[in-house]
Amino acid sequence: MDIAKHLAVIDLLCDRAFPAEHGRTDVGTGGPGYLIAELQTSGDFHEDDGTERELAEEQYEAERDALGERLAERWGPADVLSLSSTFERAMEGEDIGEPWATLASQVPDVHLWQAPTGRWVALGVSQWDDELPFQLLAVVTAVDPP
Template sequence: MNIARHLALIDELCFRPFPAEHGPSDVGDGGPGHHVVVLERSQGDCGARAATVEQYEKYRDALYELLALRWGETDPYNLQSVLLRTAREEIPEPWASLSARARVAHLWEAQGTGRWVAVAVADQDEADDVQLLAVVTEIDPP
């Protein structure tokens, strides 16, 4: 993991304009009011999935330590409760799709930007690669 590169990308996304429509971008995916980037991606080795999840959680926590120095310590944000809410209410993007992909995120309001930053490990879909994600959005968490 190149933590300096990941932090630089998160910093850039805190000021980059959002795309007008949902779709891929040069750094990941996005849509009105949000960017979603894959910082790290496993390469489909199912036998090592548990070890990959554990490693990516360590990467997420390392990013948390550095971002917490900037924006303060926060409690983990329970995305499973957000996922449960999608069955009975409209949850805005990127929160609805993030809750389907990850169980927990570290989340901050990035001071001076009007944006939220979340870092999470996407491991909910056994058929998909494990991913370390960063989300930058102007949409308040549900």
């Protein structure tokens, strides 16, 4: 993991204008009020007996925590926000705004700060399915957490 590179991406997102439409960006995805950077992506786990997946999950969580320590030096300790109830509410038909709806469908929890700019910055580890890659995600948004 390249913490300096990841911090530079987060700084860029904190200063960048949000896209007017939902879609791909040079570092991930974005839309009105948010940007999501895919900082790092693992390989997939189609041929895995579970061992490689477990090790990758531990590695990605450790990398999120290491990056979070650097952000905590800037902005103080993170709040850890579980997204499970947000996911349940979305499944029951509640309209959850982006980026929170997307995050809740793929990230169990995020480490969350409010930057001096007023934007929210979140770090999370995503995995859509047992066979698919892990991703270390950084989110910058003007949309308050649910």
